[in-house]
Amino acid sequence: MTKRSITTMAAIMAGGLLISACGGTPKAPASTSAAPSSTASVNSDVPAVPSPLPAKALDGSPCDSALTSSQVTHFLGQSTPAKPSDTQLGPMCQWSSASGSGAGITVAYQTESDQGIGLAYENVKPKAARWQQLEPVQGFPAVAYTNTEDKRACVVVVGVTDQLAFSTGLTLGDKSAAQGKDCFDAAPEVADAVLTNLKARA
Helix, strand or coil: CCCHHHHHHHHCCCCCCCHHHCCCCCCCCCHHCCCCCCHHHHCCCCCCCCCCCCHHHCCCHHHHCCHHHHHHHHHHEEEECCCEEEEEEEEEEEEEEECCCCCEEEEEEEEECCCCCCHHHHHHCCCCCCEEEEEEEEEEEEEEECCCCCCCCEEEEEECCCCCEEEEEEEEEEEHHHCCCCHHHHHHHHHHHHHHHHHHHH
């Protein structure tokens, strides 16, 4: 993975869902996960997940299940090898275009917070430079955000249950950026592909 893509991906997440949770917002205590109420019921702004996926859909690393090799090629062209990592919220994977264009994708499974998409509403929405509640992705609630005014990079968070979610970070390549394309328009397609693969695991 190129250093430029790593830097860009770090910028996508900086101050956002993953970093803000690691930087002082603790995950929900064990007693909360056992309670019948969900984040959606606590915060009226948070949409509930009408037909949740089984928790096993987010098992393992996103490097192995989030995107197929052909899907990565479709979005990035030839890519560098997938780079797995672990965060406080769960496992994460990064892919970067091998062309040096700066294009890249990050997928993270939010398996440790017990707050689902509600974590984005709590941690990200109040301070995001751009925030947009998207049309549901295959019936699952989704939001897009970025912490800068740059339209090149953004994150989409999709709730798969009221307690579980995944996020996809997308950085557009140089050509797309030069053409004035907006990450908010392109990123939901990546999230849709990830969700299709997760549903196949259910």
